[in-house]
Amino acid sequence: MDSTTRRTWAAGLAGVALVAGLTGCSGDGDGRAAAAARSSAPAVAKACTDGTFTWSAVKKTEKLTGVSGVQSLGKGGGTLSGPLERVYTPRASVKASGPAVSPAEVLFSLGKKIGEIQSDARTLAEADGGETWSFTDVNVKPPSLDGGRITVKDAGENVEYAGVREVAGDFSYTCPGGTTTKGRARTWQVDMAGVLDCQEGVDDGGMALQAARHSCEPGSPATRNA
Template identity: 60%
Template structure:
């Protein structure tokens, strides 16, 4: 996921191509993994702490591709060439956990969400119980947004091209229920993979973020903007 240099590459010249998803970043158990006591903090303001033996239930869990950066369109002649227009940021993803009720560790909330969607493969009931030695980047509420990929892209054919970046964002509502009847409710957000792509304004787009990029950067009426 974040900061490890791996990406999914999507292109408007073909359907979305999925590479291996990033389920975890391996490493030590320092504060950067968002473990309880590692410096992560939530947005809940309740003074009382939630119990340690409660149960999460999730609803309205959604995955959506969000456009984070897009370039201006750039024309290449016969034989193609390198695209050099920089990407401009249009959205900054930020992991977050909002709560109402007894305070919960944001990292524990995201650990539960990660297990719910299959992003985190762990048999541990809680993040605190996970002794696998794996640092789950998905649980880090302090994770920075992926940098925009402004490296030169070379293409072989002529066309009006746009490059773009995005993330696959995950959101969900949760309820944490304790045996004594106390509950904490809230909403959580993080992302699982980074996306990158290039589209030809002269071709129709299938991927949602490619259509968004086309709407922002291609000329009105071009094939890529139809239905966008």
């Protein structure tokens, strides 16, 4: 099995609130009432800036994000053409209850916890020279499945696949006065790609086996984890 691993950064999609433009058909009165309702909604208090993160149940999992159908090549191999079908879309997320903590700060802390971010700064805001890490950006798009064409040297029943190493964990953020925010964060570390031959066993029980069971004939060597 030929495989490559490439670095990528955490991502997520920002939510969009579809509110503006819906009140025009209802008259000014309704529009003012809606605005008043929004303005009277209770504000979420911000957490302190000198709190401490504690992490638990941090787990890394390899997730298959895309896979091709079987591509047959004869003697001498050739270039695979895909395309890959998306089977999973990784997204960064930070969900919490309690005083609001910056999602970027949460991911900065998680990055330090797992060794993804090497920094002596206590917080992202305190990083020297305003240094930033893409790992902390929850708005970066998920990795593309268009990783370029792959060439194999031998005949085979080939399947291309792509995936990520996802990381998730529970956190608490405690302020000196005892106020605590609790939540869960999820993102991914690396973007991976590979090729397997349905007529050969795969050497792991992770993404390659998932891809084989998705595209290879049931009972073929690649679908069995020896």
